Amino acid sequence: MQINFKVNGEERSVEGFPMARLLDVLREQLHLTGTKEGCGEGECGACTVVINGQIVNSCLVPLAQANGTEITTIEGVAANGELHAVQQAFIDHGGAQCGICTPGMVLAAVDLLKRNPEPTENDIRNGLAGNLCRCTGYMKIFESVVRAYQK
C-alpha cells in the first residue's frame, strides 16, 4: 500500500507492506540509516524515532500506522548543520562511545527535555529507561543531559 508521511519536515511517499516495520522502511527505502536495530523487540531503544511528538520504537511500528504522521529521526535533530544542545553535550561530555545507541539516546534525551526542561537525576534515569547502552554505564549520558539543559 502507499503511505504518505512527513519525515524530518519533508513530505515522503513510500510503497510497502502494511505490516512492514517502520524501522526497515526508514533505513532501506528512505536511506535514513541513523535509526539502528539493536534487538527488534522494543527493548533496547536503538531504533527510537519520534512520531507526532511521541517517542516510539520504530521496530514495533507497522508501516500502515505511520500513514499521515510526522516523523523525526536522528537525521532531523540538527537544524541546518547546527547541532542540538543535547548532541553537542554528548560530544563534549562523553555521552557517546561506540555510538550505536546514540541516535536513540539523543532522541530520548531531546524528548525528555521537551517535556521536562529541568529534570532531576531520577527524572533523567526514568526518562531514558527505555534506551540501553552497553558502553558508558550511563553516567556520562546523565551528565550530558544535565549539561545540555544548563546551556
Added chain:
Amino acid sequence: MDHPIGKPVPRKEGRKKVTGQALYVDDLSFPDMLHGVTVRSPAARGKITNISFGGDIPWDEFIVVTAKDVPGANYVALILNDQPYLADGFVNHPEEPVVLLAHHDKYLLEEARRNVTIEIEEQPAIFSLADSLTKTQIIWGEDNVFKKFLVDKGNVDDAWANADLIVEGKYETGAQEQLYIENNGAIAIANATQGVTVWGSMQCPYYVHKALVKLFGLPEEKIRIIQTETGGGFGGKEEYPSLIAGHAALLAWKSGKPVKMIYDRAEDMVATTKRHPSRTHHKTAVTRDGKLLAMEIDFVIDGGAYCTLSPVVLSRGTIHAAGPYVCPNVRIHSKAVATNVPPHGAFRGFGAPQSIFALERHMDKVAQAVGLTPEEFRRRNFIHEGETTATSQMIRERVDMDRFLTRALKLSDYHAKRERFARENNASNGRFSKKRGIGFASFMHGAGFTGSGEVYLQSVVSAEATAEGKVRILAASTEIGQGTNTIFSQIASETLGLDFDSIEIVQPDTGLVPNSGPTVASRTSMVVGKLVESAVTGLKQTLAGSGFLADKYSATEFKKACADYIAKFGSLKTSSTYQPPPNVHWDDEKYQGDAYGAYAWAIYVAEVSFDELTYEARVEDFVALQEVGRVLNPVLAAGQIEGGVAQAIGFTLFENVVWKEGRMANNQMTNYIIPTPADIPPIRVYFEENPYAYGPGGAKGIGELPMDGAAPAILNAIENATGISFTRIPLMPEQLMDRMCKM
C-alpha cells in the same frame, strides 16, 4: 589545543555518531547485493545424516553453501584450528553452522531457512564443567582438555604443616553475553580475479585476514578486510567476526555477488561466544596473625565445543588468580575444558574477572577465619615494590595499595557505614525491611599480551605526512567505542606539537594499514599508543635529519617541511615496530617471570541494599579507585571505568544465561537482562596517577580493569548486609530467596 594529553579532548568521530552519520556495516549496501543466512545444528552432538530442502521454496533461486563448497581449508585459523567454518558430517554444539543460504529477498530467505532440515543421529553430549572433568564422555581430544597450566612458586606442600589455619572455598561464575548493541555483521565481495574483500563490525581485522587466507587458500594480498564503524565489541568481536566474515565470503564466492550477512539479536545471542563459565577452588594457609603462607588454587573454565581463544583466556585467569598479594608459596593448577555448548570466547577481562571473583570472595572468608577485618587482613598481605607475584615477577614500580585502600574506604565512607548498617540491620526487625551492606575488592590487571605475547606479535604502526602538513596514522587497532581515534590523535598531536585536528586516523583496512595487533587485552593505548608516539617521532626526525625542519618549529614550518620533503622524495612515511621494555623476561614452560609489562591497580567499594520483600539486591553506591599510569583523557578514561563497572554489575546481579541442552534458552533482550539507566548506582571514579615509563605519555592499559572488581565487592557487601556468604554469580533474586527461605 596545546598539549592535548591529559585533557578531555572530545571524541574524534563524535559528530558523526551524534548525528546518525556514522556508517556501521548494516548501513552499507552494494548494487545487486544478496542477503545471507546460516542454517544451524538442531542438536548438541552427533552425525549429520541428511540435509533436505523442503517447503514451497524456489530453491533454484538460492545460493546454497555447505562444507563441500569451501575452496581452501575448512577451519577457522586461530590457535588450534579445530573449529570448522561449516560442520562437515558431524556437529559438536547446538547452533553450529551447517548450511549457508543467500537470496535477494531477505523475507523469502528467512522462510527458506526454516525449510532446511538437518537430520542428526545424536550422540551423548556433555554440558557442564563437572561432566567434562570427570570425562562422562570424551568429546574433544583424548581428555576434553584444551589447555592446562601450572604455576608453582616456593613449596606449597611443605607450607601446610606450618599453617595456623587452613581455609578452603569453592566459587563459581556463569556465562555472560557481551551484548554489544550492534549485532555481528559482515558484507563480502569475492571472486577469483579480485580475491576477497570483507567489510565488517570487528575488533581485529588481521585475525579475519589470517582466517580467510586459509579458508580460501589465497595469497595474503588477495584478502582485504575493512573495519566499519563498530557498535561495541567487549571481546565479542575479537575472534567471532572471522566466522561471519568467512560465511558471507563463501556465499559471495559462490554467487559472484556482494553478500550481506547480519545477525538478528536472537541469533547473535544463541550462536556467538560468551564469557567462559568458571569454577575455582581455593585452599589457603595463614598464620595466626594473618600472613599468607600458601595458596593452592584450582581454576577451571568451560571453553565450549572448540578451542578458540580458551588457552589465552585461561592464561590470564591463571596469572591473576593470586591477585595483588605477596605469598611465598603459590600453586595454581588451571584447565580449559570442552563441553557441547557454543564456544566461549573473549570478553573484557578475559579470564581475570572469573579468578579475581573467587580470590576476593575468598580473602573475605580467610579474614573472617583469622578474626581480622577484610581490610586489615589485606593490608597485611598487599604486594609492594620489590616483592614478587605468583609468577615470581618482581614489582619494579611504586605501588601503594595500602594508601589506595585508605582513600577508597574514606571516599565511600566505609567505616561509618559498616558501623551504621550493622546497627540498623539489627534494629530492623520488621518483616519486610531493607538491609544494607558495604564491601570491597582489591585487585590488579596486567596490560598487553601475556608474557612473550607482545614480542611474538611484532606490532607495527605507520605514520604518513601529507604535503598539506596533515599526519595520517596507519594502524589496525580499531575504534570500537573505547576511544582509539581520539587517544591516537592526542598522542600524535602532543608528540609533534601539532593541532589535534591535523591528525587523521585511517580506517583499519588490511589493504592499507600495517598489523598493529588485535584490539584486545587493554593494549591499544599502552602498547599501540607507544608505537604511534615513536612512528610520528620518526616523521619529525626524518624531516629534521634531511634539513627541512629545525628543532623548534611552528605548524606552518612543519607544513612547509612536509611539502618540501614530499616534493623532493615523493612521500613521507615512517613505521615503528614493537620493542619490549627492558628487563621483561618470561618463561613459557614454567609459567614464571614477568607476565605483563605493567599492571593497573585498583580498589572498588560497593554499597548494596537487600530487599527482604522482593529478594532483590541492588547496588546503591559504587567507588572505583584505580591507578592506570597517567590518564590520557579523563572523560574517555572515566567512561571506560563506568562502562566496565556497569557491565560487571550486570555480570553479578542481572545477567543469567539459562542453558537448555547446551543452548541459551533466554536469547532475547526481554529475558536476558542488562542494566538500564534506572538500575545503575552512581559510579564514582577516582584515578591515582603514577606515570609508567614505557607507556605513551605515561599511560598503562585501562579497558579491562573495571570488569574485575565489582562482582566480589558486591558479594562481599551482600554478605555484610545479610550475613550469608554467597559464592556463585550471577546472584539472582531466586537464589537469594532460595537461600533465605532455608534459614
